[in-house]
Amino acid sequence: MKNILTIILLAFTIGLSAQNFVEHTVQPGETIQTIAKKYLVTPFDIYALNPDAKRKFQPNTVLIIPNSKIKNNPIAEEKRELIDYKSHKVKRKETLYGLAKENNVSEEELKKANRFLYSENLKKGDRIRIPRYKTVVSKQTLNNTVKKYTVQPKEGKWRIAYKFGITVAELEALNPNMNDVIQPGDVLNMPNIEDQEEKKIEPKFGYYEVLPKETFYGLKGKLDLTQEQLEQLNPELKTTGLKAGMILKVPADVDTVGSLEAVETTNLKRNLTNFKPKKIALMMPYRLDKVNVAEVEDTKEKIKEDKRLSAVLDFHVGVMMALDSAKQLGISTNLKVLDTRNQVSKTNELLAENDFSDYDAVIGPMDEESFNRVALALKADKVPVIAAMNKPKEVYSNVFQTLPEDKLLISSMIDFVKADSLKTKVVIISDQAHRATSEALQKQFPGSKLIFSRMDKKNKTKDAHFIYHTELQNVFSAGRTYVFLETNNNSFASGVISLLNGFVVNKTEIILATTDKNRAFEGKNIDNNNLTNLKFHYPSVNKNFDESTKNGFVKAYLKEYGVSPSKYAVRGFDITLDLLMRLASAESLYEGSTETIETEYVENKFRYSKDFFGGYVNQALYIVKYDDLRIINAN
Incomplete structure (x- = not known):
């Protein structure tokens, strides 16, 4: 047995030499991510050759590192150097966000220059220092540099990953400073393959991102495609197998979201044209000031006792799962989560501290008075405000009331x-x-x-x-x-x-x-x-999803949390996915919400009617009935 192990080890060593693998001894403070960045490979490449590193990673561990696929070319690096500061007296209605944008600096850079802003809000009359920088361009050559790629219009992470034959996770590993939402014109590090080797995005096909631990058997149930069919469309599968994050080409009529079910008056998936990243704010009463996250048991009890907090957290989970589903369709989202604490005063603070003028929509707040303040404040900028779980006191022209009238x-x-x-x-x-x-x-x-x-x-x-x-x-x-x-x-x-x-x-x-x-x-x-x-x-206003024919969202929720989703989780998913689909099928939510468009998801459907003097109210509802101890849609 010992001899066999020795032979295997020798064969493995010879194989490493032939493929130009190198060894790396882990130093104190290093992580898999920093090592991957140093050698310009991905963490997945390292784990593939060092599976024990997942459970045992410590200084002096010897790792086998594959040779990077990218070549050594000089690249231009831009650095910002601080020149000096200019003094500024804060005027009425000026915000930290606005001043940062106006002076081409970040909010963090403003706070570093004015330490009191870490604990205090910006006020009229404050005298602050605004840093001024100059950009220095230098060319440097590293042991393994990358091919630079400029992001094109309508390209998100998954499209670029597919084009270069890597996973989304590998793309993120190659670009550790990449923004969550990439924009046209962004320059990314990519594998140095020839231009003709780049895959083309074909409109006649759909694209699907493989989830962690997903198997060919699971994909057969979700996409109704066999392993042979997937390999025919994606020949690389025969050698690489399925990897989490890899992008697969599938027929255009395959439901890659897995959550848009049965009866749909309008299938917005066929109308997706606006792939500009969506900017959404979620304003909910999380009341984080009342929750001590360090005390796990105490937090659990608070969630059990506080039904509103439980509903808010369930809704939040639904929102996040909707973002993932939309991402699979190429719709990327920049989400900002804000805690209103169920206080009008806190809501006013959030309105003063944040510039919502370029947001595509704001979901919430829940309580009537706070919602009214937000809707009225954003009315002039025509920012849609979504009443998700409440009926607003006033349906302003920018309000979308998702609950039909009594x-x-x-x-x-x-x-x-x-x-x-x-x-x-x-x-x-x-x-x-x-x-x-x-x-x-x-x-x-x-x-x-x-x-x-x-x-x-x-x-x-x-x-x-x-x-x-x-x-x-x-x-x-x-x-x-x-x-x-x-x-x-x-x-x-x-x-x-x-x-x-x-x-x-x-x-x-x-x-x-x-x-x-x-x-x-x-x-x-x-x-x-x-x-x-x-x-x-x-x-x-909603139907119950059919337990016997669970859709993609319900399956994913069950797998993640071990229970069926609550009505609040489903509502968070349905409202958010509908919002993103409408935004991606038109230039704005207003254009995407005409009376001819009716959509249906897991438990909710939406058809908005514009009031002549006000906003938009959902006109879609269900007549349901009890049948064999179940509540189903009545025909």
Whole structure:
């Protein structure tokens, strides 16, 4: 056995010599990244030859380093040298961002020159120093320099990685100072291959970025392409195999996002033309000032106790997963996350400290007053502000309200029942608080029967929230009867649902409906078997995703977190992906949100209507029903 190991080691050593590999002894303070940069290879190249380095990496470890594929040419290096400072008195409305942009310096450089800005906000009247730099160009030759490549319009990281036959991670390793969002004109380090060896981006094909640990078997389920088909389109797979981050060419009709499901009125993937990186701000009440991230258990308890914080974090996860899905379509995003702390004063601070004038959209804030402040502040610059989980007090011209109006939910439910040619009768059961609503409902269905809850015998002004069994006798006959139940009282809803369930016999079909599905229809007092038996119908801003046919987003979420996504996570994903798709299919969100465009994703759909004097309100919704203990879309 010892001899065999010696032979293998000798063969391996000979092989290294033949391929011009070198050895490197790790020095204190070095990392895989710094070593890769020194030899102009990628961390993945090093790990491939030194798999133990992933678990054991320390000084004096000897690593085998492959020869770099790039050649030694002199390159021009630009350096900025500080000349002096100029004095400036801060004027009204001037911001750190604006001053940095105006003087061609970074915000960090301004803070270094004015240390008080690390702890204080910039104020009118402050006297600050603005550094002035000169650019010095020098040519230097390194042991292994790189070929320089200038980013072209519409090119993102994945397009460039595909063109040069490397992974996105390898591209990032070759360019450690590269911006998260690259721009046309940026100069990058790339493998020094001949121009004719560069791959072409072909419009008739789609492109997919391989995820970590992804297999050919997994891709067969996601892309519906076999290993043989993928290798035919991407011949290099036969020698390299699948690597995380590598870009694959696939047929144009393959769904590379894996999350845009079934019924889509408009498939925006076919309309993507604007690949300029999207600048988005996410303003949410994370309340990081109240959370001690160092105390893990304490933080967990806070998340459990604070339902709003839990919802915000779930929404945030959905947003981030939407950015990843959009990235697979070539849509890159520069996201800025801001904590409003659920305080109007903090929201005002964020508005003063940040320049949003060139942003494509702002998502949030959640609370009504803060949202109103942001929408009004950004109205002059026509920056779209997205009301993701709330209905704003004022729908300004730059506001996109993603939740449909209540009156639309009511009218849609009424229209649904009216359109059912099989209905024979309509019955309306209501508590006293919903008297006006139910009387208006009866006018929509002439000849319908209206039954109100009984009043308390002792206190004639108090609703007792019940009806007698006898009031429903002789009401139902053979055929289909719709029963509207209008209440927000859980005990009344529970009692009526139980009574109705007893009348479903033989050829008598009773369909329970409501125009307002609230908490009265939930909880331990409500038997879901009864709701299923009564085929409970109601209008909803969202549907439930089908557990039996999980889409790409749900699969990815389950794999990452081990549970199904909450409605907040799904909403964060749907709203953000829709926003990015609309921005990428037009010059602005306004142009991409005409009434002819209706989109649908995991649980939500969107069709915006422009109010003549105001902003945009979502007109798309669902009529859903209980079926076999599931909530599904009603046809």
